[in-house]
Amino acid sequence: MSTSSVQYSSTLTEETFDLIATALSQHGYIILENALPPKLVSNLLVTATEKVAEFKPAGIGRANQHQVNNVIRTDNILWLTTQNPVESAYLIEMDALREAMNKRLFMGLFDYEASFAHYPSGAFYKKHLDAFKGQTNRVLTTVFYLNENWQEEQGGNLVIYNTKNNSTLQVKPEAGTLVIFLSDEFPHEVKQATKDRYSIAGWFRINNSSLNRVDPAH
Numbered sequence: 001m002s003t004s005s006v007q008y009s010s011t012l013t014e015e016t017f018d019l020i021a022t023a024l025s026q027h028g029y030i031i032l033e034n035a036l037p038p039k040l041v042s043n044l045l046v047t048a049t050e051k052v053a054e055f056k057p058a059g060i061g062r063a064n065q066h067q068v069n070n071v072i073r074t075d076n077i078l079w080l081t082t083q084n085p086v087e088s089a090y091l092i093e094m095d096a097l098r099e100a101m102n103k104r105l106f107m108g109l110f111d112y113e114a115s116f117a118h119y120p121s122g123a124f125y126k127k128h129l130d131a132f133k134g135q136t137n138r139v140l141t142t143v144f145y146l147n148e149n150w151q152e153e154q155g156g157n158l159v160i161y162n163t164k165n166n167s168t169l170q171v172k173p174e175a176g177t178l179v180i181f182l183s184d185e186f187p188h189e190v191k192q193a194t195k196d197r198y199s200i201a202g203w204f205r206i207n208n209s210s211l212n213r214v215d216p217a218h
């Protein structure tokens with residue numbers, strides 16, 4: 001790490017990794033509150049809000065199939081890079097998570113890509129899957145929230161549909177909450193909110209070079 005980067009004491013401990021691995025193997029998802037140091041979370045929010053003019057309307061489909069579709073989603077995104085020390089600190093945490101899952105679950109995750117997302121008041125992302133079986137190298141989704149003191153009546157929940165037991169989960173986009181789920185198993189949607197909503201969506205990928213297709217999301 002360069003000397004300009006900010007040091008945070010990680011809260012993703014070995015015990016937390018154990019907990020995540022157990023939940024993923026038993027249920028396919030986990031919701032963790034206060035997953036990362038509060039200072040890192042607030043620095044990520046400052047970084048996102050400072051860069052908000054650089055965010056671009058999010059699309060669906062990748063590469064030449066990429067298109068903006070504002071019937072399905074109306075958020076704006078900006079990819080994280082290692083150039084920025086705060087973004088880099090987040091990517092380092094996710095890389096530790098990647099290695100920990102590979103060690104415990106033999107998932108063969110080879111990299112991670114992530115973008116900030118800004119949902120202005122009224123923005124949404126309709127029910128979707130981040131990946132379709134056999135058609136993508138995105139296998140594990142992460143969503144990390146940056147919104148301090150989010151109130152329930154402000155809306156903006158992530159709704160996760162568990163197709164195995166026909167239930168739904170409501171996740172409040174509160175700063176520090178990390179959601180992790182198997183990308184091709186859980187349809188989910190982002191409800192409209194009455195205020196700006198910031199998050200980081202990310203995907204761990206496997207290196208499946210036999211796949212000659214594009215990913216469905218972003």
Ligand SMILES: O=C(O)CCC(=O)C(=O)O
Pocket residue numbers: 117125130143157158188189190199201217
């Ligand atoms: O922000 C969220 O709660 C989820 C975002 C999402 O589903 C996505 O970007 O694919």
Ligand SMILES: [Fe+2]
Pocket residue numbers: 128129130188217
């Ligand atoms: Fe998604």
